[in-house]
Amino acid sequence: MAMTYLEAVRETLRQEMRRDARIIIYGEDVGVRGGVFRATEGLQDEFGEDRVMDSPLAESAIIGTAIGAAINGLRPVPEIQFADFIFPAVNQIVQEAARIRYRSNGTFGVPIVIRAPYGGGIHGALYHSQSIEAFFAHVPGLKVVMPATPYDVKGLLAASIEDEDPVLFLEHKGAYRSIRGDVPDERYLIPLGEAEVKREGTDVSIISWGMTVNSSLKAAENLAKQGVSVEVLDLRTIRPLDTEAILKTAKKTGKVLVVHEDNLTGGFGGEVSALIAEHALFHLDAPIRRLAGPDVPAMPYAPSLEHAFLVTPEKIEAAAKDLAAF
Amino acid sequence: MADVSEGLTPEVLMDMYYHMVLARVLDDRMWVMNRLGRAPVVYSSNGHEATQVASAFALDRGHDWVVPYYRDLALVLAMGMTPRDVFLHLMGRADDPNSGGRQMPAHWGSVDLKILTTGSVVTTQMMHAAGIALAAKLKHEPTVAMATFGEGSTSQGDFHEALNFAAVMKLPAIFLNENNGYAISVPARKQMAVPDVAARAQGYGIPGVVVDGNDPIKVFEAVRAAAVRARAGEGPTLIEAKTYRFVPHSSDDDDRAYRSREEVAEAKKHDPLVVFEQELREQHLLDDAQHKAVLDRAKAAVDDATEFADTAPDPDPSTLGRHVYHEAVL
Numbered sequence: 001m002a003m004t005y006l007e008a009v010r011e012t013l014r015q016e017m018r019r020d021a022r023i024i025i026y027g028e029d030v031g032v033r034g035g036v037f038r039a040t041e042g043l044q045d046e047f048g049e050d051r052v053m054d055s056p057l058a059e060s061a062i063i064g065t066a067i068g069a070a071i072n073g074l075r076p077v078p079e080i081q082f083a084d085f086i087f088p089a090v091n092q093i094v095q096e097a098a099r100i101r102y103r104s105n106g107t108f109g110v111p112i113v114i115r116a117p118y119g120g121g122i123h124g125a126l127y128h129s130q131s132i133e134a135f136f137a138h139v140p141g142l143k144v145v146m147p148a149t150p151y152d153v154k155g156l157l158a159a160s161i162e163d164e165d166p167v168l169f170l171e172h173k174g175a176y177r178s179i180r181g182d183v184p185d186e187r188y189l190i191p192l193g194e195a196e197v198k199r200e201g202t203d204v205s206i207i208s209w210g211m212t213v214n215s216s217l218k219a220a221e222n223l224a225k226q227g228v229s230v231e232v233l234d235l236r237t238i239r240p241l242d243t244e245a246i247l248k249t250a251k252k253t254g255k256v257l258v259v260h261e262d263n264l265t266g267g268f269g270g271e272v273s274a275l276i277a278e279h280a281l282f283h284l285d286a287p288i289r290r291l292a293g294p295d296v297p298a299m300p301y302a303p304s305l306e307h308a309f310l311v312t313p314e315k316i317e318a319a320a321k322d323l324a325a326f
Numbered sequence: 327m328a329d330v331s332e333g334l335t336p337e338v339l340m341d342m343y344y345h346m347v348l349a350r351v352l353d354d355r356m357w358v359m360n361r362l363g364r365a366p367v368v369y370s371s372n373g374h375e376a377t378q379v380a381s382a383f384a385l386d387r388g389h390d391w392v393v394p395y396y397r398d399l400a401l402v403l404a405m406g407m408t409p410r411d412v413f414l415h416l417m418g419r420a421d422d423p424n425s426g427g428r429q430m431p432a433h434w435g436s437v438d439l440k441i442l443t444t445g446s447v448v449t450t451q452m453m454h455a456a457g458i459a460l461a462a463k464l465k466h467e468p469t470v471a472m473a474t475f476g477e478g479s480t481s482q483g484d485f486h487e488a489l490n491f492a493a494v495m496k497l498p499a500i501f502l503n504e505n506n507g508y509a510i511s512v513p514a515r516k517q518m519a520v521p522d523v524a525a526r527a528q529g530y531g532i533p534g535v536v537v538d539g540n541d542p543i544k545v546f547e548a549v550r551a552a553a554v555r556a557r558a559g560e561g562p563t564l565i566e567a568k569t570y571r572f573v574p575h576s577s578d579d580d581d582r583a584y585r586s587r588e589e590v591a592e593a594k595k596h597d598p599l600v601v602f603e604q605e606l607r608e609q610h611l612l613d614d615a616q617h618k619a620v621l622d623r624a625k626a627a628v629d630d631a632t633e634f635a636d637t638a639p640d641p642d643p644s645t646l647g648r649h650v651y652h653e654a655v656l
């Protein structure tokens with residue numbers, strides 16, 4: 001069935017909650033209102049106020065209590081209303097959720113899925129546009145999932161909920177209504193840590209994750225018309241990371257463009273680039289290139305400034321074309 | 327109103343006393359180990375024994391959860407941790423049931439004993455107790471979760487968030503503050519502008535109770551009342567047990583820098599072990615011979631633990647990378 005990225009989130013939550021009575025959802029406005037983006041719309045009606053709860057406006061409490069609830073046998077899927085507001089909960093996510101299995105020598109585990117809408121291009125300005133994945137990708141014990149398509153949303157969200165460890169599930173706000181795709185009715189899982197070649201190509205490899213995969217695919221489409229063959233690798237999860245798939249595409253085309261919306265310095269693109277430099281340098285025909293958000297504190301509001309920040313299909317196209325000609 | 331001192335039979339009182347003595351003897355031995363260079367750091371429950379042991383005894387042990395902090399040696403002993411477990415932990419041995427030698431001493435945790443794993447970041451644990459209680463409520467289980475924390479830790483935002491969350495959701499949680507008047511060197515009056523931590527309960531619409539933390543019977547009654555209330559679906563309680571720590575914050579601290587010897591000597595007049603011993607003697611539950619028997623039993627257990635942990639193997643360095651993520655059982 002064709003559906004939007006947002007519908008894929010909602011229908012997957014519904015299907016999972018029907019399957020597993022341990023799943024609970026809570027966060028700010030997720031109940032009666034169905035979430036500010038409508039990701040949980042109708043779920044409280046179907047599953048009741050015990051399983052879909054409006055919580056106090058307190059991110060540390062939302063995550064901290066989810067940790068306790070998970071340890072006491074539930075499968076919490078808390079929502080952080082905007083990824084930008086996850087920072088009050090960093091202590092609970094990084095120091096507690098991510099370290100509990102390790103510090104208890106494997107005796108305790110924290111199976112929670114933290115859903116958080118991220119990313120810009122929706123006039124959200126500095127505090128409703130951020131890409132936050134690099135902060136969390138640094139943390140062993142966490143998993144960080146960033147789907148680009150409705151199909152991947154479903155398989156990755158179901159797999160995240162089944163996972164025994166804490167997962168940060170980042171949904172791009174721009175994708176919610178603009179990205180549509182076919183999603184099978186039946187349940188399926190996409191293993192965390194498996195990248196996917198979304199488009200085969202021979203001249204240049206674009207490696208990306210989340211929404212910029214879609215922008216990269218558009219750029220690749222345009223470049224094909226100009227005789228440039230672009231391969232697009234969607235990492236889908238950045239922790240665990242599919243190193244093999246990264247090295248494979250790098251060796252195949254010999255030219256790599258890493259694309260992300262998060263700002264450049266210390267962004268996850270640096271990690272991808274380092275891996276290629278370490279393990280595939282002599283297969284390269286050009287220096288690795290990164291295209292990312294600029295190093296300004298966050299995305300500004302005015303459309304002209306917002307557009308200047310964003311990593312658009314046009315910018316990707318230009319960068320990939322340039323690289324192909326190297 | 328349930329009888330909150332129900333269950334305080336002579337046997338139970340003597341068992342409580344034994345655990346208080348055991349904690350003190352074990353604690354003293356840990357300091358010896360530290361001064362011998364055998365244990366890099368020690369955190370004590372010395373002075374807090376009445377609060378910790380009595381609160382554990384007031385719960386349904388084996389069924390209810392405790393969510394402790396590093397001060398809680400006596401609490402975890404009362405929950406069923408053995409002196410051997412404590413010493414394996416102290417010495418960072420492979421068989422340390424708390425963490426397999428991964429965490430520094432006094433970072434408790436046991437799935438079997440329903441003691442939640444402890445980190446070092448103060449006050450995060452209050453939220454975990456609320457979450458355990460949330461799950462209990464949603465599963466319609468009569469489980470209570472009790473978090474403990476120092477008074478300095480109440481300055482953290484998580485203190486507010488946990489109390490508010492638990493109160494709004496009417497969760498079966500108990501928040502037991504062990505107020506010893508200091509956060510390392512900083513006195514309570516520099517943490518808060520009110521004399522009692524318990525007074526803050528008012529702002530959350532829940533009961534706030536002050537008890538003499540050196541009197542195990544008073545603590546037992548307060549915690550039992552809170553547990554009865556929690557199980558009845560009436561929500562959480564904030565209990566403040568006023569007590570004192572007789573030793574420095576840790577083996578790396580020198581408390582002479584921030585409190586007078588006179589102050590410590592004065593506080594020791596209310597040593598919970600002495601107070602309870604007198605109480606038991608007055609009730610004719612304890613005489614000199616029994617007193618000696620309790621002490622001998624505790625010393626024997628601690629001797630055994632010291633010896634046992636001394637020769638226990640260290641963690642294998644090849645296990646460094648294990649348990650970052652769930653490991654499928656093969």
Ligand SMILES: Cc1ncc(C[n+]2csc(CCOP(=O)(O)OP(=O)(O)O)c2C)c(N)n1
Pocket residue numbers: 397446447448475476477478479480504506508509510575
């Ligand atoms: C968030 C955080 N900040 C600082 C510390 C360092 N620290 C450890 S214990 C402590 C004092 C805590 O005092 P209190 O809460 O009163 O507990 P007590 O040790 O007196 O039982 C401090 C500052 C810490 N562990 N966590």
Ligand SMILES: [Mg+2]
Pocket residue numbers: 476477478504505506507508509510
């Ligand atoms: Mg204190």
